[in-house]
Amino acid sequence: MTNELDIFVGNTTLIDEDVYRLWLDGYSVNDAVALRVRSGILEQTGATAAVLQSDTMDHYRTFHMLERLLHAPPKLLHQLIFQIPPSRQALLIERYYAFDEAFVREVLGKKLSKGTKKDLDDISTKTGITLKSCRRQFDNFKRVFKVVEEMRGSLVDNIQQHFLLSDRLARDYAAIVFFANNRFETGKKKLQYLSFGDFAFCAELMIQNWTLGAVDSQVDDMDVDLDKEFLQDLKELKVLVADKDLLDLHKSLVCTALRGKLGVFSEMEANFKNLSRGLVNVAAKLTHNKDVRDLFVDLVEKFVEPCRSDHWALNDVRLFLNQYSASVHSLDGFRHQALWDRYMGTLRGCLLRLYHD
């Protein structure tokens, strides 16, 4: 006796959150059944393994049918086939678009192309996330990217409108899209200590200040592409380190202000020129795409690592960066105050976030 056909259809579509999670995690029906058995559900409910198998199959089938709709969440809200309460719809969408930290760190900043998709096998082995789940997450990134890539208006708003994600998740996706578009390198060994949250934080600051949208909210791609003109202009900052007088003046201003306030004053004083050169050179190099990609590598190499090796406390870094940015306003010979603020304001925020172990 075998079940040739076995279905259950409710007027309100039944969603089992636990089974949904197993499905999202890419487990096969049999694995999912085994995992459910291990969770002790049989003892709790007095059900048999056959019942569990049938139930799991049924849920998987439902999820499979829902997946097509989840690819365009507004469709899920409008469709008539599955009657699902709005809170459940939101849950389905949110969980479907949720991603694993381990996975996102692997693909963040990579081109969302077929080539990367082929590497998913390796990512799966490395992270222990099932290939199926990796594919879903990758496809989600790619789908969101494709939809919002060339849209005008706020990136986060666009994502929210087209994918009905929560504010939090939409911000994360904005970061992913921004990183993928600008191809920031995040995979280097040096950067391994950074979490997705660190990058997402930087992305948000950069979107707010460095993109086209920061100056004009009516252009296409406004939130995804960096403001090329701004990057060109950044060359002008070079004078801060190239002009020896200016550099010395800058240093003395910072040192005077921070004397006695910094735990690592002497180290700062000794390293000032190196650090300043590093920060300004990063800015000057941003005209080249290649160097844009290496932004985070450079920041860590040129600033985070030197400070860390001298055991700067986070508060010291904050005081230093504040003073370092502010003192430029007192440099009479320097004419690019606004540019400096646009650059340093964001960079200061990013550096503070990146500065941890």
Added chain:
Amino acid sequence: MPGKLKVKIVAGRHLPVMDRASDLTDAFVEVKFGNTTFKTDVYLKSLNPQWNSEWFKFEVDDEDLQDEPLQITVLDHDTYSANDAIGKVYIDIDPLLYSEAATVISGWFPIYDTIHGIRGEINVVVKVDLFNDLNRFRQSSCGVKFFCTTSIPKCYRAVIIHGFVEELVVNEDPEYQWIDRIRTPRASNEARQRLISLMSGELQRKIGLKVLEMRGNAVVGYLQCFDLEGESGLVVRAIGTACTLDKLSSPAAFLPACNSPSKDMKEIPFNEDPNPNTHSSGPSTPLKNQTYSFSPSKSYSRQSSSSDTDLSLTPKTGMGSGSAGKEGGPFKALLRQQTQSALEQREFPFFTLTAFPPGFLVHVGGVVSARSVKLLDRIHNPDEPETRDAWWAEIRQEIKSHAKALGCHAVVGYSESTSICEEVCILSASGTAAVLNPRFLQDGTVESCLEQRLEENLPAGCGFCHIPYDELNMPFPAHLTYCYNCRKQKVPDVLFTTIDLPIDATVIGKGCLIQARLCRLKKKAQAEANATAISNLLPFMEYEVHTQLMNKLKLKGMNALFGLRIQITVGENMLMGLASATGVYLAALPTPGGIQIAGKTPNDGSYEQHVSHMQKKINDTIAKNKELYEINPPEISEEIIGSPIPEPRQRSRLLRSQSESSDEVTELDLSHGKKDAFVLEIDDTDAMEDVHSLLTDVPPPSGFYSCNTEIMPGINNWTSEIQMFTSVRVIRLSSLNLTNQALNKNFNDLCENLLKSLYFKLRSMIPCCLCHVNFTVSLPEDELIQVTVTAVAITFDKNQALQTTKTQVEKSLQRASTDNEELLQFPLELCSDSLPSHPFPPAKATSVDYSSFADRCSSWIELIKLKAQTIRRGSIKTTVTVEKASPMSEGNFRNRSAPPCANSTVGVVKMTPLSFIPGAKITKYLGIINMFFIRETTSLREEGGVSGFLHAFVAEVFAMVRAHVAALGGNAVVSYIMKQCVFMENPNKNQAQCLINVSGDAVIFVRESELEVVSSQPPTANCQSSCPGGDVTT
């Protein structure tokens, strides 16, 4: 030309991509009604076209309005080749044809294609302008309301219940026409869908005409079915109960003076068969002599190897019995005379209702059923309905005579069904023989206050149990006792019925679903040999199903079955029987005896041990069940009441029948104390199996109850969460060594596992009850068994305090009335004197305070009406969204600009097989929903196999029902039923086909919590009494 149909095509959305090159679609719409077709412009390159068409106007007869569906076809324009059809929408415009229902149909309809399923949606507005037509010879019956609900709909009052209406139409099945060889499956499916839709419309119109002839204005308990006979045709048939309904909101409804019933009744000719009593109409009944008819005694009396307890146990003389005998006899005769006048003129005094207005049902006799085996290839003139009409007339005649044998003039809870396999067809009909109160069958306005006063003083909850037949001249052997409630009248020891539990019945504890399942192998045979084989098997199946039911009922410690439905399904090589019912313990009936196990081989120690072990297990199970279902009847001291029940006797000996002859067994004293024991002999493996299967039925997990009636006896405090579902399972039997036992076990496991799965799936709703559990079995192929279940899970409040106090009050009332005999004596005498002038038999009446209750209810409903109107004016959508708004979605979409679509989410439409929605009031009936769909696939594997295919299809059917209800302005379907789910597969060809037929009543409901705001008085008392039982039908 009395009607103008106006249609506007507004827009489409989510259309499929029809042009691969552009990934877009150039869609336009054809709107067809009858032979007229209109087209919209082509909306180029869009998946969300905005046609915003003009109003397409069709000027049509109202006859066509009733028969024809509105056909909307969405196509993709193609300059060079033929336009591709995207899909269709059929809209039944019937709900627009009566004034009180919907006024406009407007909304998004899924675009359906029989090969691809739902492909996007289309927004349509439909209106009808009807002109008054005074032509008395008209063929239409616009204005007659149809209800699937098998009780008087909630916002109506039954003025007169006229009685049975039936109709049947036949047509050639498009799938069997020659043209089917050359046309596409899609064309063939569409032809079939259209034909059935047309036939349903015609059928409904014809039934409506009959109702108008009877001077009724509505059909309640409308049940339409179709029979796919194959070569011989496609039959659509329907039965229902004609009524004159009165909307409760209209305060004074006076009937036209011409409404004298006796005159009208004579005018009810059944047009098609003026003389259906002549069964032997020659060639039309080729199998006349093989027709198996089912005697009422079998369906009713207890079956056991010990035979029935002899009546001598009941003393014929004694204090109580003498008077009752004297009273009962002439009284019953009088009653008979009264009802005769109302019912005799009717050809078939049948009622498809299962729940009745208080006081309608006087006595219940028991289940009557009839079956007959017919050969479809012997139909003389397959395209004409005569032969089938004659078949059904014959069966109905049989039912009528069975009812008569039980001393009843009417049959309630009546239903008909068929099972077809190749050329063999089993026709079945069943119902509950009953004696009715003629008041409702005649002019309802004549209600004397006297009667009402009498009713107040009479004991409640047992009248319907009292036997309607003469105890000295019983139609079958039965064990009678005096009613445990009133002690006045005789009651049987068990009661089987097809109706819902009457609301005034006193029940102890809770009820439960009881099923009997049975398979019988049958040799493959052809034509008459096959029919004979089936006819010969039927009585055995009936007998065994009945025995199983009885055993299981006793095992549960209960004494009555409600909602009994026995389905016999015929297949190529087997017959299946599935009986479902809800068991309860009626306080009026005696406590059921236990089950005795008897072994055959004596002097065998180990065997005896085994027997006693089994016995112990059974006794334990009974005890456990009594506890589980809270069955603890009050111990009534017999001396106090002067019970006529025999003195408790010592059990003479443990029964071990030495002989197989049942005659001898009857001589043994089986009385188990005062209770009557039920004996099972386990002298062969068959019986052993039976005992085992009895014990393997697992009770539902704690927190779950199940029943197949409208509501669960013993649970009153429903909360508002409901979940209707359909579950389908098909098993393949291993063809090797198929024996009856193996088959039975497989079938039993299938049903049990299915139930277990349901309990597991719905565990989040605990505590809850599965109501209206409806199993259907079919045998699509040799080795396949298909079981389809539709039911609704309803949550309830575990705190049952209210309910228990209620029953206690009731009990004390009963006590009072039984103690005080003098009080009772008076009205009885009075009424026997005044009987000729008062046709209503007071002794059997219920004690519902009819008038005041009605007043309270109607005033309550007035309030609801008011509120409902205000709510509707302020848009019902808002109430829906408020209900749905969850903290999560609010939180998610807060600060940012809200998603553009959030405001236009789809409104929730509830679906339920019940006639009510817990915690809500139905404020308006919008019309009947009756839909038929075919789905076919040639890429079965790609669609997820048979399960994927059917899962998607059932979900789509639900979606289309909901969309139609929403378009009518409704927010729920009540009395929903999936009447057919025919599934065929051919995995080798990667093909499958499925046909589904569903129906229900579209309604608007308003939550009680929303109503409470307006009500000045605390409504709890009213709710408590009215919502669960659905008794606001006064």
